[in-house]
Amino acid sequence: MANVCVITGGGSGMGLAATKFMPKDKIIVLSGRTVKKLEGAVAELEALGYTAYACACDTSKRESVKALVAFAQGLGEIKNVINSAGLSPAMSDPETIVRVNALGTVYINEEFSKVMNAGSVIVDVSSNSAYILPSFIINKKDYKLADTDEEKFVKKIIKKASMAKGDYQRSGFAYSLSKNFVVWYAQKCAFEYGKKGIRVCSLSPGLIATDMGNLEAKDGGMLIPMSAEERMGKPEELGFALATVADERNGYLAGVDVLVDGGSTNGMKEFKKNKK
Numbered sequence: 109m110a111n112v113c114v115i116t117g118g119g120s121g122m123g124l125a126a127t128k129f130m131p132k133d134k135i136i137v138l139s140g141r142t143v144k145k146l147e148g149a150v151a152e153l154e155a156l157g158y159t160a161y162a163c164a165c166d167t168s169k170r171e172s173v174k175a176l177v178a179f180a181q182g183l184g185e186i187k188n189v190i191n192s193a194g195l196s197p198a199m200s201d202p203e204t205i206v207r208v209n210a211l212g213t214v215y216i217n218e219e220f221s222k223v224m225n226a227g228s229v230i231v232d233v234s235s236n237s238a239y240i241l242p243s244f245i246i247n248k249k250d251y252k253l254a255d256t257d258e259e260k261f262v263k264k265i266i267k268k269a270s271m272a273k274g275d276y277q278r279s280g281f282a283y284s285l286s287k288n289f290v291v292w293y294a295q296k297c298a299f300e301y302g303k304k305g306i307r308v309c310s311l312s313p314g315l316i317a318t319d320m321g322n323l324e325a326k327d328g329g330m331l332i333p334m335s336a337e338e339r340m341g342k343p344e345e346l347g348f349a350l351a352t353v354a355d356e357r358n359g360y361l362a363g364v365d366v367l368v369d370g371g372s373t374n375g376m377k378e379f380k381k382n383k384k
């Protein structure tokens with residue numbers, strides 16, 4: 109049976125970059141909301157010698173995710189899922205950001221893990237923004253609601269985000285909270301699905317020069333002078349990191365967040381320490 113690799117948000121950015129480091133004997137399924145974009149990406153991969161398919165999916169809708177799972181399952185055994193779909197502060201309002209970034213991750217992990225077997229892997233893309241929140245803001249009790257009462261979960265997170273002043277800041281706060289949730293949730297799934305032999309990790313990029321990263325460069329670039337690399341990351345660098353974490357040969361990497369941020373999170377911590 110053929111092995112299948114599914115990439116949400118695979119029509120662009122680091123999701124698409126990751127596919128180009130995948131073994132060519134795998135069937136690639138690219139997913140996102142914009143069919144035209146997916147078809148262009150599939151053509152690009154086919155020209156490189158990959159077997160690739162496009163499947164439209166809105167990860168913030170469970171039924172849409174279920175249809176993606178069924179499509180991928182129809183092609184072979186699902187071995188790798190890279191969940192790169194996401195919306196940034198400049199792209200949307202707080203509620204949509206929470207529904208796509210946080211609940212989308214819940215739907216992807218839950219629905220794919222039902223059909224994945226031992227030796228498979230899920231990588232959820234978070235962000236270094238997950239690390240900028242003060243610890244008193246993070247409430248794991250609220251995060252647990254994502255499994256029991258989705259609507260209450262969304263309300264709690266957007267209520268917190270509403271404390272910020274200005275539309276962009278509120279979306280930014282919701283983004284950081286949603287990505288902090290992704291790190292927490294991926295770790296929780298690693299322990300639950302680990303029993304079945306499914307490996308789960310999250311990966312947190314710093315500011316990367318994709319469409320999204322370029323859109324956020326003004327605010328997101330604040331950490332660059334504090335980082336070790338002192339530059340934005342390249343999509344292909346993140347593509348390589350994602351593909352490596354998702355590779356079955358990396359079988360002992362589980363239950364952690366892999367921070368691929370040019371050292372910006374640690375640079376920020378040092379900066380704050382030195383300021384005291």
Ligand SMILES: NC(=O)c1ccc[n+]([C@@H]2O[C@H](COP(=O)([O-])OP(=O)(O)OC[C@H]3O[C@@H](n4cnc5c(N)ncnc54)[C@H](OP(=O)(O)O)[C@@H]3O)[C@@H](O)[C@H]2O)c1
Pocket residue numbers: 116117118119120121122123139140141142143145165166167168191192193194195196208212233234235236237312313314315316317318319320321322324328
């Ligand atoms: N670039 C950065 O600086 C940076 C930094 C930290 C974290 N990240 C995270 O990295 C991931 C990839 O982002 P990127 O930088 O590669 O940007 P990107 O090129 O904008 O990729 C994001 C992809 O997600 C898809 N998407 C958005 N909403 C979706 C939904 N509801 N359902 C399914 N697909 C959806 C988009 O396609 P459609 O619009 O067609 O659906 C797009 O292809 C995101 O999760 C982002 O939050 C990025």
